[in-house]
Amino acid sequence: MKKIVIVGGGTAGWMSALIMARQWNARGFQIELLESPEIGIIGVGEGSTPALKVFFDSLEITEAEWMPECNATYKCGISFENWSTRAGYERYFHPFSSALDRQTLPIFMHNVQARLQGADLPAHPDRFFVASRIARECLSPVAPENFPFEVHYGYHFDAVLLGQFLRKKALERGVVHRVCHIAQVQQDDAGNIASLLTDTGEIHAADFFVDCTGFASLLLQKTLQTSFVSYSNNLLNDAAVAMPSAIGKKIPSETVSAALKHGWAWKIPLTNRYGNGYVYSSVFCSADEAEHELRERLGLLDADIPVRHLKMKIGRAQEHWVKNCLAVGLSQGFIEPLEATALFLVQQTVAVFAEDFTRGEFTDRYRHDFNKRINSHFDGVRDYIVTHYKTSSRTDTDYWRANTANQQDVSATMLELYSSWFAGKDLAAEIQRLNIAHYYPVPSWYCILAGMGILPNAQQVRKPTADEARFDLPALDNFLRRCALNFSDHRAQLNNMAEQEIN
Numbered sequence: 001m002k003k004i005v006i007v008g009g010g011t012a013g014w015m016s017a018l019i020m021a022r023q024w025n026a027r028g029f030q031i032e033l034l035e036s037p038e039i040g041i042i043g044v045g046e047g048s049t050p051a052l053k054v055f056f057d058s059l060e061i062t063e064a065e066w067m068p069e070c071n072a073t074y075k076c077g078i079s080f081e082n083w084s085t086r087a088g089y090e091r092y093f094h095p096f097s098s099a100l101d102r103q104t105l106p107i108f109m110h111n112v113q114a115r116l117q118g119a120d121l122p123a124h125p126d127r128f129f130v131a132s133r134i135a136r137e138c139l140s141p142v143a144p145e146n147f148p149f150e151v152h153y154g155y156h157f158d159a160v161l162l163g164q165f166l167r168k169k170a171l172e173r174g175v176v177h178r179v180c181h182i183a184q185v186q187q188d189d190a191g192n193i194a195s196l197l198t199d200t201g202e203i204h205a206a207d208f209f210v211d212c213t214g215f216a217s218l219l220l221q222k223t224l225q226t227s228f229v230s231y232s233n234n235l236l237n238d239a240a241v242a243m244p245s246a247i248g249k250k251i252p253s254e255t256v257s258a259a260l261k262h263g264w265a266w267k268i269p270l271t272n273r274y275g276n277g278y279v280y281s282s283v284f285c286s287a288d289e290a291e292h293e294l295r296e297r298l299g300l301l302d303a304d305i306p307v308r309h310l311k312m313k314i315g316r317a318q319e320h321w322v323k324n325c326l327a328v329g330l331s332q333g334f335i336e337p338l339e340a341t342a343l344f345l346v347q348q349t350v351a352v353f354a355e356d357f358t359r360g361e362f363t364d365r366y367r368h369d370f371n372k373r374i375n376s377h378f379d380g381v382r383d384y385i386v387t388h389y390k391t392s393s394r395t396d397t398d399y400w401r402a403n404t405a406n407q408q409d410v411s412a413t414m415l416e417l418y419s420s421w422f423a424g425k426d427l428a429a430e431i432q433r434l435n436i437a438h439y440y441p442v443p444s445w446y447c448i449l450a451g452m453g454i455l456p457n458a459q460q461v462r463k464p465t466a467d468e469a470r471f472d473l474p475a476l477d478n479f480l481r482r483c484a485l486n487f488s489d490h491r492a493q494l495n496n497m498a499e500q501e502i503n
Ligand SMILES: Cc1cc2nc3c(=O)[nH]c(=O)nc-3n(C[C@H](O)[C@H](O)[C@H](O)COP(=O)(O)OP(=O)(O)OC[C@H]3O[C@@H](n4cnc5c(N)ncnc54)[C@H](O)[C@@H]3O)c2cc1C
Pocket: 007, 008, 009, 010, 011, 012, 013, 034, 035, 036, 037, 038, 039, 040, 041, 042, 043, 044, 045, 046, 047, 048, 159, 180, 181, 182, 183, 212, 213, 214, 215, 216, 218, 240, 277, 279, 310, 311, 312, 328, 329, 330, 331, 337, 340, 341, 342, 343, 344
């Protein structure tokens, strides 16, 4: 192994280049990234999970270095609005975890389990997590030095600026960048990729190729003919429209995901604007209707603001590593962006590949294990996203009625999980038994099922027993209120960071 060629200069391409350079630069590998001058990047992914912090930390790139350059903000989690019509559950927050959850999560889980047994106890997740309070109050989740409890967080960022930042860093770390359009992929007799031919007749040969060509999937799906496993049977959305809007002084530290007539809309705060988008099903609504609904929601019906219309292919490749080619990013698959997991899957794919490829002494010895593992990551994330639709109580449009009626392809694991919930079983134990906690942890499952209000309603509950009501909830409210006092204003904190970097 001497040379790896990555095709594609979107976020997936540059993240792959940086991870591989860190892993193998010292072994003398040459890493080259080719990017078409004709095909732009998708440029809309603006939200992350806490995994992005792990990525930057592993590259020893500080927040002060990258965040101001990418107009980035902190993200404590996602607020889901109007997904449920159940009284009191029209909105809930899905938090990233915090060290403080050790104090409050057991109370939340206890109350949920008691409520499932019919006890009249509060079980809405928002009351139990410091992250939801921090987000609601537009605070930064970065804990001050004298507050010894970390709050985990993700980020929001300008996708185009992030791409430029990653490119700069990759070039500094020895990655070679060439702008050229690949017109043809040439294979050897064994079917391996031998070289790439550009439209100007240059030939790029390598030992290993990474396909980061976005939805085109030029190497993996078009050339190596890897089949595609569609998720469209239970994830109906296949299109999106995106547009910016102005942001005020306060910067929320949360993404808002609001269910609309034919899908849902994201609202992502950056330091200089909001990024907005409507993810919808083109079967139920035209691109013009979607744009109209989004503009109406934002109060921008007549504003001269350009929008971007996008098509999405939802599902994953049957295999991600085939012969001497690995696909990363949209070329390997995409699950609709409801939980902003795409970059996490990019990171996961490259990190696991680097581990397995090195372990197999740069042969394909662990290719089968790798593909199995990445497929279960994709399917695990899909199941959590599907749960949003399975638990929604909206029936106001054909789109929502189709979602409610649709029972196709819900995985056996999910059916077991849902029935355990309805039977009031210990959900944490069930999650462990079903071995799904490494895709979404126990608190996430409690949050979604309780947050959507899948609980006995006010008419179905009884007075709790003394044991069921053993936790002092006003004391919990006071505890979280006082914890939140330690965190500073989000915008002020970001401004400070930017100023310190300049000085
Ligand atoms: C509506 C929407 C919302 C999203 N929201 C989020 C989110 O909140 N969070 C998140 O993590 N992700 C999100 N994503 C996904 C995220 O945008 C992508 O996963 C991420 O940007 C990586 O894209 P990519 O690099 O795989 O592909 P692209 O950005 O499409 O890049 C493809 C690259 O391949 C190159 N290329 C293509 N063909 C050729 C050729 N023949 N020769 C040479 N080069 C070629 C292009 O020039 C380009 O550089 C969202 C996606 C969509 C559609």
